[in-house]
Amino acid sequence: MDEQPKIIQYVRKLINSCGLCLLPLVDGEKHHGDGWKQYQSRLPNESEISSWTNKKRWGIVCGRVSGNLEVIDFDEKVRKGFFEAWKSLLPAEALELLKTLPLSKTINNGYHLLYRSKEIGRNTPLARCLDESGEKKAVIETRGEGGFIVEPPTEGYEHLNGSLEHIPEITPEQRKSLWDTARVLNEIVEEQKIFNPKPQLPDSNRPGDDYNTRATWEEILAPLGWKIERQCGEKRYWKRPGKIEGGISATENYNGNGLLHVFSSSTPFEPDRSYTKFSAYAILNHKADFKSAARELANKGYGSKQSEEGTKVAVPHESQSDVIVRMVLARRFWQLRHKAPNTEALKTALTVLEGKAYFDGPLIKLWNRLTEHEGAIWYDLADTEWRAVKITKASWEIVANPPILFRRYSHQKAQCQPVQDGDITLLLKYLNVADRKHRLLLLVWLVASFIPNIPHPILIVYGAQGASKTFFCRLLKKIGDPSEVETIGFPRDQNELVQIFDHHWCIVFDNISRISGRDSDALCKAVTGDGFSKRELFTDDDDIIYAFRRVLILNGINQVATRPDILERGILLELERISEEDRKSEKALLAEFEKDQPSILGGIFTVLQKAMQIEPAIELASLPRMADFTRWGAAIAEALGYTKEEFLSAYGSNIASQNDEVLAENLTAVLLRTFMDGREDWEGTPTELRNALIEVAEGLHIKPEREPDFPKTANALGKKINELKTNLAVTGMHIKRGEAQKQKRIYIRKGGKKTVSVDSVVPSPSVGTAPKQKDPPMPLLLGSKADKGVDRVDDFWNPETF
Secondary structure: OOOHHHHHHHHHHHHHOOOOEEEEOOOOOOOOOOOHHHHHOOOOOHHHHHHOOOOOOEEEEOEHHHOOEEEEEEOOOOOOOHHHHHHHHOOHHHHHHHOOOOEEEOOOOOEEEEEEEOOOOEOEEEEEEEOOOOOEEEEEEEEOEOOEEEEOOOOOOEEEEOEOOEOOEEOHHHHHHHHHHHHOOOOOOOHHHEEOOOOOOOOOOOHHHHHHHHOOHHHHHHHHOOEEEEEEOOEEEEEOOOOOOOOOOEEEOHHHOOOEEEOOOOOOOOOOEEEOHHHHHHHHHHOOOHHHHHHHHHHOOOOOOOOOOOOOOOOOOOOOHHHHHHHHHHHHHHHHHOOOOOHHHHHHHHHHHHHHHHHHOOOOOOEEOEEEEOOEEEEEOOOOOOOEEEEOOOOEEEEOOOOOOEEOOOOEOOOOOOOOOOOHHHHHHHOOOOOHHHHHHHHHHHHHOOOOOOOOOEEEEEEOOOOOHHHHHHHHHHHHOOEOOOOEOOOOOHHHHHHHHHHOOEEEEOOOOOOOHHHHHHHHHHHHOOEEEEEOOOOOOOEEEEEOOOEEEEEEOOOOOOOHHHHOOEEEEEEOOOOOOOOOOHHHHHHHHHHHHHHHHHHHHHHHHHHHHHHHHOOOOOOOOOHHHHHHHHHHHHHHOOOHHHHHHHHHHHHHHHHHHHHHHOHHHHHHHHHHOOOOEEEEOHHHHHHHHHHHHHHOOOOHHHOOOOOOOHHHHHHHHHHHHHHHHHOOEEEEEEEEOOEEEEEEEEOOOOOOOHHHHOOOOOOOOOOOOOOOOOOOOOOEHHHOOOOOHHHHHOOOOO
16 A cells, blocks of 8 residues: 555656656556547546556556657567567667667566657557467557557566656657568568569460569669678568668568568558569569560560460450450350359459559550551451451451451441452442542542551542432441441530540541531541540549541531641542432442442552552652652552552642632632732731721622621731631732831732642653742832841742741
């Protein structure tokens, strides 16, 4: 009884002077009772302390309430020796620190190591093992925020070092060293914490699996500065680069599994995880780019063995593709076990396959219907056998087991089997095209549509009702990209338009009456290969980038493409109305066409093969906007038996008609040409020109303010003229802009050299090259930008001085 007042005085001192939250324990328990959690945020008051007389067992609430107290608890009931093993692994600096920290022994011969730190956490297991019954038990864990420990003066507990009255504060680095050393003794790793587990397929042909089998940890870690700290049997302890003092950062052959288990958070690895050799190699050498790591290892000779068990599975590229993979797995399981797998097993297998494919599989870019690979053009027949046509300069053939090149969508239909010695000209009897130049252009365009990686002109088909425009376009679609969806209306939503571009190689936009500026821009991007961006989900911040070059066909009663940018990327094709006596039923035409289609397709591949031989030798003096198509078009024309001059003449005439369409459909161009009738040149401000055009419009009984395409401001007029000046130059009207007396000026001149069309850039063999014409002079205002550094008035029109 004489000792009790001393105990209360000691408790009072620890609470009031040392800031420790001491509480009496319930008899036979290791806690204060149901109400102890209130003391996680406050210390006991004097009234409470005075009421705790005759208490013999005491505990401390850890965490912030006790001045950021944290305790490492060593439980020796399951197996003795963890505390001594931990001490033996501590670096010298940590051993010196240990001498300054309070250490107490528990009633079960365990240990409590106490310290304070600016960084504390909640109760955290650091090392676990299996007890005699096979249950997982924590043998080293921390007691932090929300934790509670039993301490002297409780009977059976004794202080071995230091005192509760003086608990030092350690640095976060010192705390980390104590924790990391304790984690080294962990004997249990949860499966989900094994990063890229060791593969179970020894015959796998993947470079990562082969590397896991053949590489050593020294080859991976030592070149990057990792050092072996010590070795115990088959287990080795590694120290990370840059760690000056001793200590363990990772353990090799952790738990006997051959993996590297990392404890330190000061490495590229995530702490408290185990890593295979391949995953460690990828993280350390390729910043966790597993595909790049696999490619490099493949180049070094890893992954050369081909698994005899490998099976290629064709899956449509659609939202339900996982359903098909699930069916493939279920069928395979039935074949092997003669029973059905359960749903959870299938779900798990799918998840594992996705993970292995993402991290271990090679990166294979897939294409829609057509691509180039190793110098050959490949065309997907989209049949159930996954056959493809391979076209080279020497020949073309159907390949039964092609490389993995293509992705497919559910709308795609199988293509007919092409035949050798086919005839592309059989197509012309089904198309309402009588003009020789148009027939040549159409055949060239069709063959060029089987060339990947070049911009293809948009085929713009128009004509009166009854001209068979839709049927005409459907046949072209059947030849290049058979689909359940042969024609498409122009969607209002831009994301839907991007999806259409992505899912089809050849797209027919049917019965179009108008194309907005935004849609025109989208069509141009789909021709040139510029990227589209959209989010996969509305909750995502990351964009998905789509970039492709597509074959596009537009049809309508009127010529709907009026903007210069889309016309410069197009071929205009006007169809005449079919007379009643020449009209045939669609059913009869389709039946006949299906008989000729294999020959037509084979003829296309034969022409393309020949064009691949001719194209490198094609030389042209000048090229229009669609330069790649022009080069290939000249080669295709020769492969068809025409001359390149015939193609260039036909294409040049079409470009000229495109220019006429632009100027005829644009109100500004019409007014400007009317204004310049009877004038050779004109100069003035943009405002003066706009006022002059308004007067011309009113003289033609046009109210420009009601016309949506007429520029509303002088600046808008300048932009409109920029769009039109190339087309106007073809007619001999040249426009340039300058500045005089701090005012913007527009200079217009008629006459002089016209912009030439494609057919005139390559001289006829019998004609020769025409002499270059000199541009006539144009008046120049003194003080303008144009007169600075210009020696002669006619130098104003020299692009190098203007």
